[in-house]
Amino acid sequence: MNISISILINQTICNFFEQNYQVNIPQDKIVIQKTKPEFEGDFTLVCFGFTPFTRKSPDITANEIGEFLTNNCEFITDFNVIKGFLNLTIANKYWIDFASDNISNAKFGFAPELSKGKIVIEFSSPNTNKPLHLGHVRNNLLGHSIAAILSADGFDVKKVNLINDRGIHICKSMLAWLKWGNGETPATSGLKGDHLIGKYYVLFDQKYKAQIAELEATGIIKEIAEKQAPLIIEAQEMLVKWENNDSETRKTWELLNSWVYDGFEKTYQQMGIEFDKIYYESNTYTIGKSLVQEGLQSEIFNKKEDGSVWVDLTSDGLDEKLLLRGDGTSVYMTQDLGTAQLRHNDFLPEKMIYVVGNEQNYHFDVLKIILFKKMGLDWAGGIKHLSYGMVELPSGKMKSREGTVVDADELMDEMIRDAKAQTIEKGKIDQFTTEEAQELFKTIGLGALKYFILKVDPKKNMMFNPEQSIDLTGNTAPFIQYTHARISSLLDKACFNSKNAQEIPQIISNISIEKSELEILRQIHEFPTIISESSANYSPALLANYIYDLVKLYNSFYQEKPILKEEDESKRIFRIAISQITRTTIKNGMKLLGIEVPNKM
């Protein structure tokens, strides 16, 4: 018995309209929702939309449908009508079967197979001139989680990372290191590779600003000074050398980048993130360049007198966009064209999702229009920009060049330290080994961070206050983790095992379900729907808030009806079943958010 109850109701309603009113009722008129706790019933049918078809008042219509459903649908035992809302009561048997069927299903809620096509999702996409910061953290967590959710919903998901390892910003770091670095390495400095290079990026900016100030002092206006400063000219020369494959430049570049990759790898590992494939812009930009050349020949693009190449998007309401500089070097868009083509060749996906901040909305509009409309590539219709909002600090926006960033590594370390301090204070880990304890601090600290970020709607800007540490009580991961650990511990004590699981249907077949139990089952029942909705909306937030509601519901139920106290054996077993399936749901849901749930803590 796995057919969803809402599909069953839906079909019966269609039959009702066919038989009594000879109409095919449009699907979007059938609105079924969970009944609010203050009313009697399990599911609610909203009947206002039916009045044009029945030509009767919503209440009368609702009553007619209620009669029909109770007579024709074996699982609906009762109904009531309040102001045009038809509340339906589902038979106990349905809920008992639901609990019995899923009690030992470790993959509850997940699509049984990959049946929905291939998706490539790009996220993270760091620059190699500085370490990852809080903005990247949001990006990485969203990308990782959405990939997991899509996969649970039945898509074949490939996670890719595009490393921006070339361009003027890299030259800035390289130049500063060559000039003032004295051959400093991660080993000699004791710094993580990405942090070391980031230091020189900041240094470049300081020295560059100083040069601009000097020039301005001689009466040169700012805009000119910014272009004439010797440092920026040197950096630009270096970029040309790099694109011309100058061996010295390439050697330095490879050395510095290798340090940065080591650093990134550690950060990803700590975050629990991995990729199926890593692309490097230094490999893809040439493909972009040749695409631009092709487009130039077929006259989709045009060349200006100085040699720069442009695309005219005024007919699409946008403006002209640069595709190649006058000196022949490529820009951001150039390589993104190449990367998209390469990625399509590699995977032939139905969709390509880009997890990139909303500051680049315009860029992705342009990218899609060029590939899809201008170049006529059908597959580009599957490009989707998953745009997320910025993480703001109380002091305003983060600026990496000005050092007002929250560093990803430091943030994670701090979360783990906080978790450690608070866990030790609770004094519940005395029997843990040192390794187990360390693992637990990490699970709690990083869980808190991940959940804090993922529970917010991706498209919205969010506020992060580094002054006050992230809560470990309330709507947080530790609260959910704690509940999971507690359920696990209780189930152990209740001597639940797989043998019982098989007997459960008989044991509990005749019990009556209480309202609080029913609410939990109803909530769990929705889990597969929530996964597919999260997947359709690209929103882990939906899932996160669902899990929180479930945990809260379970906690108040448990407080009121302890599972070990009940004397009636079948009732006790039923509560064990509810706890068991709740635990699975929490675990599976948190897994899709990339958050571990310990069995004890």
Place this chain on the structure above:
RNA sequence: GGCCCCGUGGCUCAAUUGAAUAGAGUAUCUGACUACGGAUCAGAAGGUUCCAGGUUUGAAUCCUGGCGGGGUCACCA
């Protein structure tokens, strides 16, 4: 200035995409640990959903116009 996004109790966020009395956490106040995990639970207080119109059985949600905040309009990425 053009275009895009956001505006919900003091603060941080929800609201199943148009449904019933707008929900949680936090902070404040009150109460509950001699069965099992108190990182918990129950209760109180806190709202003109930025403003003004409109659409309809129904609007935080949709449309129009304001106001406020952010983003973007680079031969930066």
